[in-house]
Amino acid sequence: MLSNLKPQAPDSILKLIEEFKADTRQGKIDLGVGVYKDPQGVTPVMRAVKAAEQRIWETQTTKAYTGLAGETDYRDAMARMVLRDVPSDRLASLATVGGTGAIRQALELARLANPGVTVHVSNPTWPNHLSIMKFMGLPFVEYRYFDAETRGVDFDGLKADIAKAGKGDIVLLHGCCHNPTGANLTPEQWAEIAAILEKSGAIPLIDLAYQGFGDGLDADAEATRLIAARLPEVLIAASCSKNFGIYRERTGILFALAENSAARDLAQGSMAFLNRQNYSFPPDHGSRIVSTILTDEALRADWAAELEEVRNTMLGLRAQLASELRDLSGSDRFDFIGQHRGMFSRLGATPEQVQKLKTDAAIYMVGDSRLNIAGLNQHTVPVLARAIIDAGI
Structure with missing residues (x-):
């Protein structure tokens, strides 16, 4: 029976993750998977989550x-x-x-x-x-x-x-x-x-x-x-x-x-x-x-405060990237990055330009040119901005 199964097309984002892992170049940048990362490249466990888990561990009496x-x-x-x-x-x-x-x-x-x-x-x-x-x-x-x-x-x-x-x-x-x-x-x-x-x-x-x-x-x-x-x-x-x-x-x-x-x-x-x-x-x-x-009032307040830190970090990265691209391109054509919201922006690049970013600069993003802003930090933003200009985007 199982031999009758047909191969399934791999998920494009999961495939991109594997390609990124296999890339041995130093300084590679992952802007593909939709996960928040802090400036150190870590997806942290939020403070309130740790505190809640501790409370659950101490008080939970059943797994029914x-x-x-x-x-x-x-x-x-x-x-x-x-x-x-x-x-x-x-x-x-x-x-x-x-x-x-x-x-x-x-x-x-x-x-x-x-x-x-x-x-x-x-x-x-x-x-x-x-x-x-x-x-x-x-x-x-x-x-x-x-x-x-x-x-x-x-x-x-x-x-x-x-x-x-x-x-x-x-x-x-x-x-x-x-x-x-x-x-x-x-x-x-x-x-x-x-x-x-x-x-x-x-x-x-x-x-x-x-x-x-x-x-x-x-x-x-x-x-x-x-x-x-x-x-x-x-x-x-x-x-x-x-x-x-x-x-x-x-x-x-x-x-x-x-x-x-x-x-x-x-x-x-x-x-x-x-x-x-x-x-x-x-x-x-x-x-x-x-x-x-x-x-819980205290846990909710701490969670909301940390969530605001996450949001403002992404907004800061958006503003920095838009500014870098404005300076390098001499135009405002990338200002939309600062106006977009959330983790993602679509650059409007061709699949060939996205491939060039990966081949020449070890910068990974989805083929439709969706980039995960949260995959950046203040040091990698200038690297991405230069690569975008060099790729002719």
Whole structure:
């Protein structure tokens, strides 16, 4: 049987990681994988996370199963962090295996509710969005998002395309820190999107993977809150990997905002059913870390302060890189880097130019020229800036 399996195409980012590891050159720079690194190149364990784990170790008395939907404390704490004002009579929630698991379960839920669903997804988007939908056999269409000329959002194209979504279709939106481009929508643009979705009856699925990495913990959730306040049905997939730094704990959550309490109960039961079919009970350690931090005033304050340090470090690197490139190029054509938010920016380089960066300068980034700002430090920024100019970007 197993000999009948077909080889699968390797994940482009995982392949890039292996290439980087095999490169023996000194001074090589990894800007591919989407993981935060401090100036020493380490992905640190946050102070509040260590303190929470210590408390859990000292007080936990059992490793028995949790509920199918995960622990209530975690789901409630995350609802307050993401939505602030929680419409509890309309909100269903589900602990998931990371933000990726939340996306998968959201799409499974959408298909259960509407077997003929089509998903509308930004061009470009996180490649795993497309990979999951293709594997599931879900039909999807792309809507315009990134303007390659300005390196900003093609908002007129976006509006025209998402207006074509039908009633009951899914429109997949990045809540903040768009991956892979770093180009974000303004509050005014989000309000226009809400109006389009209100008119069409399409359902937004918001991928909120980077809350706290852009303009701040609350500011990054404002678009999601606006959509939730305006529309009767909303799906939200959130991740704790980045803002809590617990990547390997695979801690995510799916929210389903329903039109009324009866629909909420149906959604809650269906979501628990989906967990049961997939992995039964969700992992608990990461979610218990998160709930311990979010429900303790001192731990939450320390976590929020360290998260701000992370965010401001990335903003500083953006400003430094934009300044270096302005000086080297004698133009402002790279100023978009300072205007983008989150871990990523898309340079707008060709695959050949990206290859030249790897071959000539040992600088690794994804083939579409997405670079991870958090992979830099103040010493490697000038190296990257010179390499970008030398590559003719």
